[in-house]
Amino acid sequence: METKNVLSKIRALIAADDLSSAIEELQRIKGDELDDIILQSARHNDLKRQIRLAVIDPSKATIEKNAIRLALLEIINEIEVNLDENAELKEEISSHVFSSLERNATPVLKFVSSNRKKYLEYKKLLAPLPLSFSNLNVDEIQNLNIEKVVREKVNVLKPIFGETPFFVDETALLIDDWNGLPGGMTDHLLSSIGSSGLCKMLNGFPQSNRRARAITVIGYSNKDSTEIFSHTVYGTISRKVRKGAYDFGWASIFIPDEQRKTYAEMGFDEKNEVSMRSGATGKFKQYLHSNLVPTGSKKETNGNKDKRKYGNRPKGDNSDQVMLPHQYFQ
Numbered sequence: 001m002e003t004k005n006v007l008s009k010i011r012a013l014i015a016a017d018d019l020s021s022a023i024e025e026l027q028r029i030k031g032d033e034l035d036d037i038i039l040q041s042a043r044h045n046d047l048k049r050q051i052r053l054a055v056i057d058p059s060k061a062t063i064e065k066n067a068i069r070l071a072l073l074e075i076i077n078e079i080e081v082n083l084d085e086n087a088e089l090k091e092e093i094s095s096h097v098f099s100s101l102e103r104n105a106t107p108v109l110k111f112v113s114s115n116r117k118k119y120l121e122y123k124k125l126l127a128p129l130p131l132s133f134s135n136l137n138v139d140e141i142q143n144l145n146i147e148k149v150v151r152e153k154v155n156v157l158k159p160i161f162g163e164t165p166f167f168v169d170e171t172a173l174l175i176d177d178w179n180g181l182p183g184g185m186t187d188h189l190l191s192s193i194g195s196s197g198l199c200k201m202l203n204g205f206p207q208s209n210r211r212a213r214a215i216t217v218i219g220y221s222n223k224d225s226t227e228i229f230s231h232t233v234y235g236t237i238s239r240k241v242r243k244g245a246y247d248f249g250w251a252s253i254f255i256p257d258e259q260r261k262t263y264a265e266m267g268f269d270e271k272n273e274v275s276m277r278s279g280a281t282g283k284f285k286q287y288l289h290s291n292l293v294p295t296g297s298k299k300e301t302n303g304n305k306d307k308r309k310y311g312n313r314p315k316g317d318n319s320d321q322v323m324l325p326h327q328y329f330q
Contacts, residue, residue, distance in 0.1 A: 007076050008163060014069055015110070015161035017134055019044050022072060040071050062114070062137055069160055109288075110166040112136050112157055117248055118169065125272065125281040129288070134166070144183035146172045147228055150219035154226050167220040167284070171277060173250055175202070175237065176211040186250070195253045196241045203239065210237045214254055216276040218284050227287060231279030238262055 013022040023041045047064050050056035056064075109129055111119050114137035123131050141152045153168045172186040182189040190198065202208055217230040235256040243252045244265035251263035256274045263271050272278040 007080060010076060011073070011162040012164050014072055015134070015164040015166070016132070017065075019065070019068060019072070026072070026075065036071075036075050040068055040075070043071075044068050059137070062135065066136065066160075073159060110134055110161070110164060112138070112153075112161075112166050112168050114138075121268075121277065122281065124268070125278055126285060129285075134161075136160075138168070140170075140184075140187070142185055142188065144180060144185060146170050146184045146215055146217045147230070149184040150217045150228065151226060154219045154221045158221055161221070163223050165220070165222045167218055169216060169218045169277070169280070171214070171216045171249070173254065174213040174215065176213075177202075177205055177208045190250060195250050198250065199237065199240055199253055202237055210239075211235075212237050212254065214256075214276045216280040218280050220284065220287075229280050229283040229287065231276045231283065233257075233274060233276045233279065235259070 010022050010025050013019075013025070023037065023044060026037045027041065043064075047056070047061060047068070051061055109126070110132050111122050112134045113119060114135060116133065116135070119131075119133040136157070138153050138156055140149055143149050143152075150168060150170045153170070157166065157168065170184065172183050174180045174183050193201070202210055212235060214233045214235065215230060217228060220227045220229070233256050235254055238253045238255055241252045242262045242265055244262065248264070251271075252265075253262060255262050259266075259274060261270075263275065
C-alpha cells in the first residue's frame with residue numbers, strides 16, 4: 001500500500017468518527033510522534049470514560065472530540081513532512097498492513113450536522129444511497145447570505161474529513177417585508193425568540209402581506225471541489241404557531257403557496273412534495289447520479305463491464321477520488 005494512501009485511510013477513519021481505530025493504526029508507526037499519539041490515546045480513553053459515566057456535558061464532549069480529531073490530523077501532517085527525510089519510516093508505513101482499513105473501504109456519503117432529525121430526513125430523501133451521520137457542531141459565521149454560510153461550513157470541515165465525501169446544509173427563512181431577513185441568521189433568531197416570537201414581530205406590521213421564502217442550500221465536498229445545490233419555496237407566515245407531527249424549527253409557521261397547512265401540520269411524504277429540502281436534495285441526488293463513480297478498487301475498475309455498471313468519471317478527471325457507485329440509483 002502506498003504511504004500516502006495509508007495516511008489517507010487513517011484520515012478516513014478520523015472522518016468516520018472511528019478515533020479508536022485511527023489511534024490504533026497510528027500507534028503501529030514507530031516514529032518521533034509516538035509520544036503524541038499515546039497522549040491523544042489517553043485523552044480519548046478518558047473522554048470515553050466520562051461519556052460512559054455521564055459526567056460530561058454532550059456539548060463539551062463534542063468540543064473535546066473535535067480537539068482530539070485536529071490533534072490526530074496534525075500528527076499525520078507531521079508524519080508526512082518527515083517522510084522525505086526518514087526513509088526508514090517511509091518503508092515501515094509502506095509495508096504496514098491495515099486490514100481494518102481495507103475492510104471499511106466501501107465509500108459512504110456522510111452528512112455532517114449536530115441535528116439528528118435532519119440526518120433521518122436526508123436518509124429517506126437520498127435512499128437507497130448509504131448515508132452516515134457525523135454529529136459535529138460547526139460554529140457558523142453570521143451572514144445573511146446562506147450560500148456563504150454553507151461554503152464556510154465546508155471550508156471548516158475539509159481539514160477534518162480530507163477526501164471523504166461529505167455534505168452540510170443550511171435552511172433559512174427570508175421575509176419579504178424585512179428585505180430578506182433573517183436569512184442566514186434564521187437559527188440565531190429562532191434560538192432567541194422562537195417561532196411564536198417571529199409571528200408576533202410580523203403581527204406588528206399590519207400592512208404586511210406576510211410573504212416569505214424558505215430556502216435550503218446544500219454544500220457537498222468531494223476531494224478539492226465544493227458543489228452547491230439550492231431550492232426555494234414561496235409562501236406566507238401564519239398569524240400564529242400551528243404545530244403538528246413535523247414540528248421542527250420554523251415549520252409550524254410557514255405555509256407554502258397553494259397549501260393550507262404549515263409544514264408542521266403535514267406528514268413526511270406530503271411535506272416532501274413541496275419542501276425546500278426535498279427540492280435541493282433532488283438536485284443533489286441527480287448530480288450524484290450523473291457525475292459520481294466508485295473508488296478505484298479492483299472490483300470497481302474492472303474494464304468496460306464495470307464502466308457500464310457504474311458510469312464514467314467526469315471528463316478530464318483521472319484521479320482516484322472517493323466516489324459513490326451508480327448501482328444505488330438503479
